[in-house]
Amino acid sequence: MVQQTRPVLEGALVRLEPLGQRHAVDLAVAAEEDRSSFRFTWVPTAAEVEGYIDTQLARAAAGKLAPYAQVDQASGRAVGATAYWDPRLWPDRDGLCAIEVGFTWLAAWVQGTGVNTEAKYLLFRHAFENWAVARVDLKTDARNGRSRAAIEAAGAHFEGVLRNWSRSWAPGEDGQLRDSAIFSITAAEWPHCRSRLEQRIARVPERMQPTSVKR
Numbered sequence: 001m002v003q004q005t006r007p008v009l010e011g012a013l014v015r016l017e018p019l020g021q022r023h024a025v026d027l028a029v030a031a032e033e034d035r036s037s038f039r040f041t042w043v044p045t046a047a048e049v050e051g052y053i054d055t056q057l058a059r060a061a062a063g064k065l066a067p068y069a070q071v072d073q074a075s076g077r078a079v080g081a082t083a084y085w086d087p088r089l090w091p092d093r094d095g096l097c098a099i100e101v102g103f104t105w106l107a108a109w110v111q112g113t114g115v116n117t118e119a120k121y122l123l124f125r126h127a128f129e130n131w132a133v134a135r136v137d138l139k140t141d142a143r144n145g146r147s148r149a150a151i152e153a154a155g156a157h158f159e160g161v162l163r164n165w166s167r168s169w170a171p172g173e174d175g176q177l178r179d180s181a182i183f184s185i186t187a188a189e190w191p192h193c194r195s196r197l198e199q200r201i202a203r204v205p206e207r208m209q210p211t212s213v214k215r
Contacts, residue, residue, distance in 0.1 A: 005040075006066045009122040012073065013144035013204065014115045016122055019056055019067040019081060024049050027069065030107035031151045038142035043105045056083065056103070061088070064208040067103065071120055072110060080106035082119055084127070086137070100137040101128050114204035120154045128190045135186045141170065142179040153200075155193035156183035 009016040028046035035043070044052035059065035066084040071077065086103070090097045101123050106116055126131045138154075138181035140147040142161045152158065159182045181193040185193050 004005070004145040006060075006068070009068070009126055009127075010203070011118040011122050013113070013118045014122070015071040015073055016068040016082065016119060017071055017078075018082075019053060019060075019069045019153070021050065021053055023071075023078040024053060027053075027081065030077075030079045031105075034108035037108045037111060040144040040147065040168075040170050041105050042055060056081075059085070061184065065103070070106060072115065079110045079115070080104070082123065084123065095105065096127075096131045096133050098135045098137060099131070099133055101127075102138065114201060116150060117154065117197060117204070118201050121194070121201060124154075124185060124190065124197070128187055130196075133187065135184050138183040139165075139180045140183075141168070142181040143170075144181075148181055148183075151183045155189070155196050156185050157189070158183055 006018040008018070020125040027044075028049045029040075031043050031049060032046045035045075053067075055067060056067040060067055064085060064087075065152040068082050070080040070082055072079045081103060082101065082105075084099050085102055086100040087096050088098045089095070101120065103117075104116070110116075121148060124136055127136050136156075138151050139162075140151065140154050142148075148158075162180045162182060165180035167174045170178070
């Protein structure tokens with residue numbers, strides 16, 4: 001159960017805030033900027049954002065999900081979403097054994113700026129150092145080369161492809177299943193992964209707010 005423990009996670013580039021309807025206006029703008037970058041990812045349209053948030057909050061109330069808005073520190077806007085989900089408990093003691101990081105999407109203008117890297121760092125750090133999990137999982141559509149590269153760059157290890165594993169979000173594939181590429185980081189690997197991510201974040205240059213992005 002993770003819905004009771006959703007602290008704000010603060011970084012230099014991004015602030016992860018518990019998702020709420022207060023983020024709806026910003027997320028509607030972020031979701032419509034360039035939908036071509038969301039090919040394999042579940043991202044609501046502007047008209048669907050409020051319902052999307054309600055769905056995520058219902059999952060949170062059931063203990064299945066801890067959804068966050070990704071807030072760009074430079075602009076103060078919500079520019080995407082992410083979540084912890086699929087919590088697994090230790091079989092013989094209290095506490096989380098493992099958790100997945102997923103339901104992640106970002107507006108096109110912040111992709112490749114370091115926001116995603118730092119958001120993953122904040123989520124991983126909290127899971128390993130506050131919840132003391134044994135592993136963090138990540139998965140993506142097996143065809144999504146960009147997402148797979150980003151997950152591996154974050155330090156996760158590829159474990160294989162589960163065929164017909166979950167719903168496809170690709171255009172034109174409603175009702176179909178996708179193959180999912182599975183990745184993980186274990187507690188033993190976290191110190192090296194943390195150092196690697198901190199080095200990557202430190203190399204992110206200061207970026208200017210694009211003048212073409214409007215509230």
